[in-house]
Amino acid sequence: MDVLARVSEATGVPADLFSGCLPALASAASSGRLPGREEIATFRSLGGEAAERGIALRSLADACLLAAELSARAAPPPVFAALRRMLSAYADGYEDAQRRALRREEDARREFVDDLLQGRAERLAERAEHFGLGLAESYVVTVARPGAPLPDVEALAGRIERALIARFGSRNILIAAREGMLVCVAPGSLTAATGEFTYHVRGAFPPGWRVGIGRPHRGAGGVVNSYREATGAIETGDRLGLRPQVLKASDLLVFPVLLRDRAAIEDLVGSVLSPLCEARGGPEPLLETLEAVFASQGNQTAAARRLGISTRAVTYRLERIRRLTGFSPDEPTQRFTLETAVLGARLLGWPKEPFQEAP
Structure with a gap:
């Protein structure tokens, strides 16, 4: 069994992801030449491919180190310098791929929230499942408007969502930033989620904040209705100069x-x-x-x-x-x-x- 096959069997990493290591290491051992710009670019690309294929960075590094060990038991110093450079390129490509995947997920989430709250129904149920929502049940939408613009409202949305999921043990909660406000979509049966969301808003928002709570409605169209009721409650509170900071649409039906x-x-x-x-x-x-x-x-x-x-x-x-x-x-x-x-x-x-x- 050759070195590539032995390394792949031992680490579980496909050989095509690290096969370029052996020529680079051999060159470093014989001439002392370190990997050049084109080779580094190749390793960066392979690092990104490993991330997309779900190969752990630790496994990829282990494969490279094992390949070096098996190909040259008594490797001269240039081999280790080349190995460090290759691993650094692999890591750069891997991290870039992860950042791209994270941005794609954030963009998809942002697009889904906009489509959900505006009632654009293209593949909405299928996409909702990806984000943990089963649109067959009733949902309540709560909208929190800060008293002043927040510096990083999306990061705050992520922190509050993780806190609510940890508290209630349910993935069926979605919190997102939209137009400078926070929007919480929670099951109508999980009434405590609205109060928990408001508790976090009270602690994180500057003075002057206001929260509007829609009524529970079923399905994707129900989420849109509840969202409009929540924002309408905030607008009504502003127009009437109402003192309460938390306003329920069910209490304002006369308007x-x-x-x-x-x-x-x-x-x-x-x-x-x-x-x-x-x-x-x-x-x-x-x-x-x-x-x-x-x-x-x-x-x-x-x-x-x-x-x-x-x-x-x-x-x-x-x-x-x-x-x-x-x-x-x-x-x-x-x-x-x-x-x-x-x-x-x-x-x-x-x-x-x-x-x-x-x-």
Whole structure:
């Protein structure tokens, strides 16, 4: 049995990956010449091929060393210098191949997340299995938006995903970075995963963060719906100036209903609140007063504390609102109309964003 066959049998490394070692070693032994540029390039290429074929770098190095040992028991110093140079080239090529494979995996993951959240269904179920998701069950999507841009949001996504998988022992969780935010896709049955994700967000995000949680939905289309609900919850919280940092879409279902008939809500806001534009200082202080009163369940003293003004000032503003609009928050039916109009105004951005005139 020749040297190549013996080395391949002993190490399990195919002979074509290290056969070039023997001529290079023989040349170094006879003339002292070390491997040149072309030979180094060949070894780098073979190192990358070994990585792609799943041969461990340790096994490849062992094959080279064993080939040197069997071909020259008493090798002169140039042989070992040549061997070091060859092994270095093998390692460079091997590591380059691993980095390329990692980048391909990251690109594939990023493309999959975009397709999943935008509902592009080409081979989606097959690709989902590769990333550990079985789309036949229900999933909940949670979106976390930082208060300020994060330097390496993708690395943070990887750390949090590993932490959740270690905690719950399930590969059926996906966390990814998208548009500067973190997106968590978890089974609807694994309710604790959302809380664990939020816990890590709280510890890693700068102040001003907000989390939106969608409702559980089934299938690939359900993931899209839950994602839209989660981002919609964040947008609604911003528009309404809601205090909670964690918002559930299930708690905010009334707001999509309000916006479903935009013409009707514009008519309500315009009819009820437009007289507030006549107030000194504009409508904003009066709108803030109504919001504070509603948030305090009609308690004017508590509303005054929220606003940082006196109770008398709150009473004065409410009276001013009653005179201008004809609606009072003290009367149940009128209170509902006022509160709905104020919510509609915040959702529509009124009065900063005037309504468009119908053509």
